[in-house]
Amino acid sequence: MQNIVIVGGGTAGWLAANHLGKKFNHNDAVTVTLIESPDIAPIGVGEGTVPHIRKTLSSFGISETEFIRECDVTFKQSIKFVNWMDKAKHGSDNFFHHLFDAPSKFGDDLTPYWLNHGAEKAYADMVSPQHSACEKQKAPKSITTPEYEGTLGYAYHLNAAKFANLLRKNAVENFGVQHIKANVLEAELHxxxxIAALITKESGRLAYDFYIDCSGFESLLLGKAxxxxxxxKSKELLVNSALVVQVPTQENDEIPPYTVATAHQAGWIWDIALINRRGVGFVYSSDHMSDEEATNKLDRYLHGNPTGLKYRKIPMKVGHREKFWHKNCVSLGLAQGFLEPLEATSILLTDFAAGFLADRFPQSFEQTSELEQRFNHVMGYAWDRVIDFIKLHYCISDREDSQFWLDNKKSETIPDTLKKRLALWQHFSPQREDFFSKFEIFDYDNYLYLLYGMHYQSKLSALSSQYHSAAKEHALRISTISEQLNQKLPGHRELINKIKKYGLQAL
Known part of the structure; x- marks a missing residue:
């Protein structure tokens, strides 16, 4: 396996190029090539990430300062879910945070204490100082904090096109990845x-040993060839369409340090603030809402769309390939599959899969069978658990104001693995042991924030007086730390401006 080719650029292709380029950077016997169409623009919707991307970018040797400056980056500390619960019960514009800082990290798990005594305070607010920092529009770190380190957990919002360009530059200049601009017409099979070779419009027949399909929805290699x-997975996840738009912002507009995800009667709206614009997407089920209704509701969300912004429609074919590795071909990114971008799953799954592939890449064709089985097993498990987590947002909501929300509660739409977990958590709060696999893309912390942000009713046994006393002290300590951090941390835009001017301290 000496000649590796990646078909397709964008975030998926160039993430793969960096993972593999780094892996074989000092191995002259192996070449990594990326073929990118000069005529096909990337989808460019994925502008949110999760905290693991910091470890990835650092491992590539990319400066966080350069990344922030080049890719219109802002910090993301949470997803703020607005109106995912019944307005009559929880108030208009009810919300909760899925934070990136671990809950209860200064002592014992506060979940049982909150379930028994936390009615007057949001779950995330009791278990983490990050809730208050987000609500006060604070940054997760200071200008003196070294690159990729933070006082609070964080990821990024970014310009996807500029991010792909930064990854391309790093892969080509630092890892020796070869870059070819050509349109791949078809694959020739052995x-x-x-796969024996690629037939391209500009360069004719190009033969390689191993092929990585990053051709997006088209899935040119794994799907077509x-x-x-x-x-x-449309029976589990009902949304299948999105209207997307970029909304210009002013230089001094406040930048929320979180993604806003606002639910509506047939789906939800993402709102991601970069330094000079907002990326907005109206996600909906076309079985529950017409395109015209969706357009009107997005207009309303944008206060009437006074500047006449044009919306781009993206159809969503929800699901994934039966296999992700077949013979000498692996798919990544949208070529693997697609789920609504509710928890920044696309970049997360791509980064995970590309790193996993690079870690155990076959040295010869004889090794591919065993590695193929391993890869397909792990990625299949990861995709299934991500689907469980996305479905959780809908099926535990107490909204009943439309058929969309009622349909999401139907037993036949809920995966069996999720049903079993929810049945267990009716009587016990989640424990780390419930997430036994390290291939759970979302695990213990994520489920806690979502379950109890949405007021899931776990009926626990009585608490010991010893636990109650310690938990009360722990909660007070978190409250005190919240006040201290709000005094110490800079505002979000303030930090972005300082980074652009001075840069962060290099590791």
Whole structure:
């Protein structure tokens, strides 16, 4: 396996190029090539990330300062979910935070204490000082904090096109990845069923040993050439369409340090603030809302759309390939599959899969069978658990104001694994042991913030007086730390401006 090719650029392709380029940077026997169409623009919707991306970018040797400056980056500390619960019960514009800082990290788990005594305070506010920092529009770190380190947990919002360009520059200049601009017309198959070569419009026939499909929804290699079936998940996840738009902002507008996800009668709206614009997407089920209704509701969200912004519609084919590795081909990114971008799952799954592939890349064709089984097993498990977590947002909501929310509660739309977990958590709050696999993309912390942000009713046994006393003290300590951090941390835009002017301290 000496000649590796990645078909497709964008975030997925260039993430893969960096992972593999780093892996084989000092191995002259192996070449990594990326073929990118000069005519096909990337989808460019994925502008949110999760905290693991910090470790990835640092491992690539990319300066956080350069990244922030080059990619219109802002910090993301949370997803703020607005109106995901019944307005009559929880108030108009009810909200909760899915924070990136671990809950209860200064002592014992506060979840049982909150379930018994926390009615007057939001779950995230009791268990983490980050809730208050987000609400006060604070940054997760100071200008003197070293690159990729933070006082609070964080990820990023970014310009996806500029991010791909930064990754391309790093892969080519630092890892020796070869870059070819060409349109791949089709794949030529070997008699064994593996891919033998690519037929391109500009460069003719190009043969490689191993092929990585990052061709997006088209899935040119794994889907079209190798005929790996697509498994739809539209029965579990009902949204299938999105209207997207970029909304210009003013230089001094406040930048929320979180993604805003606002639920509506047939889906939800993402709102991501970069330094000079907002990326907004109206996600909906076309079975529950017409395109015209969706357009009107997005107009209303944008206060009538006074500047006449044009919306781009993106159809969502929800699901994933039956296999992610077949013969000498692996798919990544949208070529693997697609889920609504509710928890920044696309970049997360791509980064995870590309790193996992690079870690155990086959040295010869004889090794591919065993590694293929391993990769497909792990990625299949990861996709299923991500689907569980996305579905959780809908099925535990107490909204009943439309058929969309009622349909999401139907038993036949809820995966069996999620049903079993929810049944357990009716009587016990989640424990780390409930998430036994390290391939749970979302695990203990994530479920706690979502379950109890949405007031899931876990009926626990009585608490010991010893635990109650310690938990009360722990909660007070978190409250005190919140006040201290709000005094210490700079405002979000303030820090972004300082980074652009001075830069962060290099590691």
């Amino acid at each position: 008699e064994s069923g593996a 190798l005929q790996v079936p697509f498994i739809e």
